[in-house]
Amino acid sequence: MESEQNRITKLFDIKYPIIQAGMIWHSGWRLASAVSNCGGLGLIGAGSMYPDILRENIQKCKAATDKPFGVNVPMLYPNIEEIIQIILEEDVKIVFTSAGNPKTYTETLQKEGIKVAHVVSSTKFAIKCEDAGVDAVVAEGFEAGGHNGRDETTTFCLIPNVRQHISKPLIAAGGIALGSQMKAAMILGADGVQIGSRFAATHEASAHENWKKKITELNEGDTHLTLKELAPVRMVKNKFFNELETIYQSGRDAAALAASLGRARAKKGMFEGDMEDGELEIGQVSALIKDVLPVETVFSNLLKEFEAVKMPQF
Secondary structure, eight states: OOOOOOHHHHHHTOSSSEEEOOOTTTOSHHHHHHHHHTTSBEEEEGGGOOHHHHHHHHHHHHHHOSSOEEEEEETTOTTHHHHHHHHHHTTOOEEEEESSOTHHHHHHHHTTTOEEEEEESSHHHHHHHHHHTOSEEEEEOTTSSEEOOTTOOOHHHHHHHHHHHOOSOEEEESSOOSHHHHHHHHHTTOSEEEEOHHHHTBTTSOSOHHHHHHHHHOOTTSEEEEOTTTOOEEEEOSHHHHHHHHHHHTTOOHHHHHHHHTTTHHIIIIITOOTTTSOOBOOGGGGGOOOOBOHHHHHHHHHHHHHHOOOOOO
């Protein structure tokens, strides 16, 4: 892939328009710094970190790379004000926000010279992001793992529609693990891509080895979008998932669903390695991931695959 500057590489001062998603229980300083050292943009996932752990990860990431990196901040985080303060104190230059109103902190962060991107799952909210003055928009299709949009709009449909309605730099997310998928997203109108699942199955990801191995064993249909009553999330069908389905069959009791989730299920699954009673969040593209690799190899493969794609002739 040519390293000529496009709008995303210029905005974030990176070599390639490849952003590693700030996934909970995966995206610590090792993963973020490894991606940044390869020429992409690594993101520390604040959503699964207590404030002091986030500060430690930011400091360790600074020591491990002299390249740009950022922090992903879910705005529903209970300690959000403290998290924002740590980001300011530690002089983080890039913040990706999600799960909330982009107006809430964009201006505050930008006044301190921080570049702000916001994650959305619909064209309607992409337009609101532009109105809020964000520096870039991440449009995520429902193929993606983790928390997702209620409308189930696929990346292939979402990206060209968002592109027609906003002028800001656009990052495609959801269903991207190969260089060919990256090229497709950019042909559809994206300036860059955000990749989660493929970076989850790397040596540097902070998730448990049981979970990384499980990712490589998944096939089409092994994940499902559920919990729309609370916050939609795509997860692997396991014992915990079946428990949720049983609650649904008894009447879609939102309180019962919340109680089941409230037992630190995501940590139990992805971080502690319980493949039956834990919540396992991953995208549909996991069906294409058959090995756990170093970040450097993932990057090399993405770039080679991107270059190898030749447009068909009519």
